[in-house]
Amino acid sequence: xxxxxxxxxxxxxxxxxxxxxxxxxxxxxxxxxxxxxxxxxxxxxxxxxxxxxxxxxxxxxxxxxxxxxxxxxxxxxxxxxxxxxxxxxxxxxxxxxxxxxxxxxxxxxxxxxx
Amino acid sequence: xxxxxxxxxxxxxxxxxxxxxxxxxxxxxxxxxxxxxxxxxxxxxxxxxxxxxxxxxxxxxxxxxxxxxxxxxxxxxxxxxxxxxxxxxxxxxxxxxxxxxxxxxxxxxxxxxx
Amino acid sequence: xxxxxxxxxxxxxxxxxxxxxxxxxxxxxxxxxxxxxxxxxxxxxxxxxxxxxxxxxxxxxxxxxxxxxxxxxxxxxxxxxxxxxxxxxxxxxxxxxxxxxxxxxxxxxxxxxx
Numbered sequence: 564x565x566x567x568x569x570x571x572x573x574x575x576x577x578x579x580x581x582x583x584x585x586x587x588x589x590x591x592x593x594x595x596x597x598x599x600x601x602x603x604x605x606x607x608x609x610x611x612x613x614x615x616x617x618x619x620x621x622x623x624x625x626x627x628x629x630x631x632x633x634x635x636x637x638x639x640x641x642x643x644x645x646x647x648x649x650x651x652x653x654x655x656x657x658x659x660x661x662x663x664x665x666x667x668x669x670x671x672x673x674x675x676x677x
Numbered sequence: 678x679x680x681x682x683x684x685x686x687x688x689x690x691x692x693x694x695x696x697x698x699x700x701x702x703x704x705x706x707x708x709x710x711x712x713x714x715x716x717x718x719x720x721x722x723x724x725x726x727x728x729x730x731x732x733x734x735x736x737x738x739x740x741x742x743x744x745x746x747x748x749x750x751x752x753x754x755x756x757x758x759x760x761x762x763x764x765x766x767x768x769x770x771x772x773x774x775x776x777x778x779x780x781x782x783x784x785x786x787x788x789x790x791x
Numbered sequence: 792x793x794x795x796x797x798x799x800x801x802x803x804x805x806x807x808x809x810x811x812x813x814x815x816x817x818x819x820x821x822x823x824x825x826x827x828x829x830x831x832x833x834x835x836x837x838x839x840x841x842x843x844x845x846x847x848x849x850x851x852x853x854x855x856x857x858x859x860x861x862x863x864x865x866x867x868x869x870x871x872x873x874x875x876x877x878x879x880x881x882x883x884x885x886x887x888x889x890x891x892x893x894x895x896x897x898x899x900x901x902x903x904x905x
Contacts, residue, residue: 595713599823646895653896657889667760667767709827781874782881
C-alpha cells in the first residue's frame with residue numbers, strides 16, 4: 564500500500580504519444596515541465612559550414628505522475644514503449660517513493676487522493 | 678529527526694496567497710516552477726462558437742519546500758487552506774522523504790541548513 | 792547498492808561552472824530547470840530613487856542528477872565548491888533516495904541505466 568512517483572525525461576516531440584499511452588492505461592493525471600537535459604554522452608556537436616558548435620543541453624520534457632505501487636510496472640511499460648525511438652537521447656525514467664498524497668480540493672489523503 | 682519535501686501543484690493565481698500563508702507559519706524558503714498539469718479528469722473542453730476545443734494541459738505552478746518532519750502537518754495545512762477554492766483544478770500535494778540538506782554558502786548539513 | 796537524486800538550486804550564472812565541475816568528476820548527465828527561488832531570508836528589497844520595491848522570488852536554476860550512493864559525496868563536493876560565492880543566495884542542495892532508474896532507449900534498469 565504505497566505510492567511511487569515516476570519522473571520521465573523524454574524527447575519533447577514524444578509528449579503526445581506518451582500522454583495517450585498513459586491515458587489508455589488509465590493514468591490520466593500528470594505534470595509536464597520544460598527542462599534542458601544532458602545525457603550520459605554529454606552535449607552534442609553540431610556541424611556548420613563555418614565549423615563545429617557544441618551544445619551542452621538539449622530541450623526535453625519532464626513528465627511526472629504518481630501511481631499506486633500496484634500499477635507501477637504497467638505505467639513504466641506505457642512510458643517506455645511510447646517514448647522509445649531506439650536512438651541516443653530517448654531519455655530516462657526515475658522512480659521515487661511518495662510518502663503521502665493530498666487532493667487540495669477535498670483534503671483527501673493517500674489512495675483517495677490519487 | 679527527518680526532513681520532508683512538500684511538492685504542491687497549485688492554481689497559478691494562488692501563488693501569492695500560498696506564499697503569504699506559508700510565510701505566516703514561518704516557512705519562508707521555497708521554489709516555484711511553471712508546469713503544465715492534467716488532473717484526474719483529463720483535459721478540459723472549451724466551447725467556442727465554432728465548436729469545441731480540447732485542452733489537454735493547463736498552466737499550473739509547482740511549489741516546493743523542505744521542512745522538518747515536526748513541521749510537516751502545519752505546512753500542509755497552510756498550503757491546503759490557502760490553495761483551495763473547492764472546485765476542480767485545485768491541484769495536489771505530494772510528500773517525499775529528504776535524505777539530506779546542504780546550504781551551499783556555508784556547507785552546513787541537515788537541520789542547520791534548513 | 793542504491794541511488795540518490797541530487798537536486799541543487801543554484802545561481803543561474805553558476806550553471807557553466809557547476810556543469811564543468813561535475814563533468815570533471817565524471818558526472819555527465821543532468822537536467823536543468825528554470826525556477827524562481829525564495830531563500831530563508833525571504834524576498835529582497837530593491838532600492839530605487841522612487842522608493843523601495845520588494846521582490847519575493849529570484850530566478851534560479853535547479854540542477855538534478857542521479858548518482859550511485861558510492862559517488863554521492865564526490866558529486867556534492869563538486870557542486871558545493873563550484874556553486875559557492877560565499878554570499879546570501881548561493882542556494883541549497885537536497886538529496887533523495889531513488890528506487891529505480893530506466894534507460895528508455897534500451898529498457899536497462901538500475902546501475903546499467905545510470
